[in-house]
Amino acid sequence: MAVFTPLSPAEAALVARAHGLGAVSAITPIPAGSVNSNFFLDTDAGRRFMRIYEEQEADGVAYEWALLDHLGEAGLPVPARVAGPAPGAVRVAGKPVALFELVGGEMSCQAGVSKARARALGGFLARCHAAAAGFGWRRRSRFDLGRVAERLAGVPREGELEPVVGRLGAVLAEVREGWPVGLPRGPVHGDLFRDNVHWEGDAIVAAIDWESAADGLFAYDLAVTILAWCFGDAFEWGLAAALVDGYEAIRPLEAREAAELRRMLLAAAARFTVTRITDFHLREGVGERVHKDYRRFLARLEALAAHDAAALAARLGVAVAG
Structure with missing residues (x-):
């Protein structure tokens, strides 16, 4: 907003x-x-x-x-x-x-994200995915990886952005190569950040701002939500594991989804780094709004890149077939 x-x-x-x-x-x-x-x-x-x-x-x-x-x-x-x-x-x-209509409840700051709230959020997201699977419309996302790559191609490779653009291009190429086919998909929120969820205690009373919703992989939507809720100054893996646990209590991940979580997380981190460059860093002074620093998501990306798929799965409490 x-x-x-x-x-x-x-x-x-x-x-x-x-x-x-x-x-x-x-x-x-x-x-x-x-x-x-x-x-x-x-x-x-x-x-x-x-x-x-x-x-x-x-x-x-x-x-x-x-x-x-x-x-x-x-x-x-x-x-x-x-x-x-x-x-x-x-x-x-x-x-x-x-x-x-206005919604009730309050948004949560990062310090207010407890394991109970993370678990409730995961369960809510799984219920959304289960319900959305019966929605007949399909719509391509404005932020699928092809369109993210197009955005990145328009970023000038100069100054502080020169190494960042190169790094993001490499990550996008990595995650796009061998992108999985046949994973569960349907309409996803795609942007379930803390400012889009209202709480009363540990209960969600409203999830707002579905404007970016589109067809996508459920595992990717889960990855976006992990990145949005489970990172303060560093990853808070206990919160991430609680969020995934809440999700799987409603909709257990398929083995193929669990195996692809690292790819999904890297893809989501790259997407939001790119969009924060194009929508904020390169548009400073445009519109009345709160600034969002791309470096926050670049830090997430680098923290994820330090883990292989098995290590990330262990952090998230997800079993991956060896």
């Missing part, structure tokens, strides 16, 4: 009217995040969350809305969309918009 496209009072009023919310009394920009422009709107019907989609067109918006409906019907705690016009029918600066 961030602010790239400004929202005028007249535009906010148009959006609110289209959703039957009455007049708008206040607009509050939300600077956190990286991709979309987001606001709180105070209306006659109460406060709502508004998103301007910066990178999605109507088809991508329709996919997200349909997936949220599907997961909500399965009993999973996801945001409820405010009923209104079809995807893309209401726009600001030519871009699709959406309104969502």
